Amino acid sequence: MEEKIRLGISTCLLGENVRYDGGHKLDRFLTDTLGQYVEYVPVCPEVECGLGIPRESMRLVGDPASPLLVTTRTHVDHTERMVRWAERRVIELEKENLCGFIFKSDSPSSGMERVKVYTEKGMPEKKGVGIFARIFMAHFPLIPVEEEGRLHDPLLRETFIERIFTLKRWRERLRGIREKGGLGPLVAFHAEHKLLILAHSEKHYRMMGKLVAGGKALPLKELYTQYETLLMEALKLKSTDKKNTNVLHHMMGYFKKDLTSDEKQELLDVIEQYRDGYIPLIVPITLMTHYVRKYKQPYLSKQIYLTPHPAELKLRNHA
Numbered sequence: 001m002e003e004k005i006r007l008g009i010s011t012c013l014l015g016e017n018v019r020y021d022g023g024h025k026l027d028r029f030l031t032d033t034l035g036q037y038v039e040y041v042p043v044c045p046e047v048e049c050g051l052g053i054p055r056e057s058m059r060l061v062g063d064p065a066s067p068l069l070v071t072t073r074t075h076v077d078h079t080e081r082m083v084r085w086a087e088r089r090v091i092e093l094e095k096e097n098l099c100g101f102i103f104k105s106d107s108p109s110s111g112m113e114r115v116k117v118y119t120e121k122g123m124p125e126k127k128g129v130g131i132f133a134r135i136f137m138a139h140f141p142l143i144p145v146e147e148e149g150r151l152h153d154p155l156l157r158e159t160f161i162e163r164i165f166t167l168k169r170w171r172e173r174l175r176g177i178r179e180k181g182g183l184g185p186l187v188a189f190h191a192e193h194k195l196l197i198l199a200h201s202e203k204h205y206r207m208m209g210k211l212v213a214g215g216k217a218l219p220l221k222e223l224y225t226q227y228e229t230l231l232m233e234a235l236k237l238k239s240t241d242k243k244n245t246n247v248l249h250h251m252m253g254y255f256k257k258d259l260t261s262d263e264k265q266e267l268l269d270v271i272e273q274y275r276d277g278y279i280p281l282i283v284p285i286t287l288m289t290h291y292v293r294k295y296k297q298p299y300l301s302k303q304i305y306l307t308p309h310p311a312e313l314k315l316r317n318h319a
């Protein structure tokens with residue numbers, strides 16, 4: 001059976017009663033839908049660093065670039081305890097083969113961005129990062145991270161899920177590369193991901209093409225590190241209607257001799273309707289997939305762009 005994607009997650013999002021008030025923040029999309037494809041590695045910084053349940057609530061105070069973690073009512077400073085624990089925990093997490101992390105928004109420990117930081121006078125500014133989240137992101141700069149709130153945005157959700165599925169495929173392929181050696185598996189991986197990369201960044205598409213083409217000049221380890229960095233950087237950039245339209249037109253070029261004029265016109269109309277926001281991406285993709293099968297287009301049939309994640313997640317159904 002295929003291994004599931006391993007994702008770190010703030011424990012309270014799974015419905016565990018670990019919050020300061022003894023409650024949870026269950027997120028049904030994460031448990032019931034995404035949960036079918038991933039294996040979660042729960043992390044609750046406040047409980048794991050030794051603060052109990054229930055406990056006094058905390059907040060970030062001081063300089064937003066390096067704030068203190070302080071209890072709200074009695075002003076006990078837990079910064080050092082949290083930092084020491086987090087620095088140990090990220091080293092343990094290296095063994096977990098994580099392809100991503102989903103953080104609980106707004107938390108002074110787990111929030112990934114825009115967490116309130118209070119000034120000396122008690123005024124909040126939404127400029128902080130939770131103490132554990134900051135240490136995690138610095139330790140694993142390439143691992144995709146998101147917050148549960150942002151995952152309710154269809155485009156952010158799709159981008160994150162594409163990234164975690166791609167990182168998982170890359171890691172699996174990397175194992176093959178290590179076993180077999182040589183450039184072959186990297187060349188094959190890149191060929192399959194070209195259009196997915198193009199849908200995010202033409203600049204990265206060109207840079208990665210050059211990197212792979214000149215791969216023999218670099219030591220293998222260096223080549224893979226550079227490739228992985230560019231891959232993760234590229235997929236972090238949002239795919240837009242304009243970029244997808246460009247990819248779809250590019251794909252049409254492979255059917256020059258195959259499509260009848262009716263089929264060509266139909267495909268062009270559907271792409272135009274997608275570009276103008278009348279129909280979701282899934283419509284031109286479905287029609288394109290149909291022609292790829294009908295005309296047995298060998299290059300396009302291998303493109304991950306057509307199926308970057310399970311259809312059941314319904315990620316391309318938004319206009």
Ligand code: SF4
Pocket residue numbers: 010011012013018019020043044045046047104107109110
């Ligand atoms: S937000 Fe983070 S620290 Fe707070 S309960 Fe959830 S997992 Fe624990």
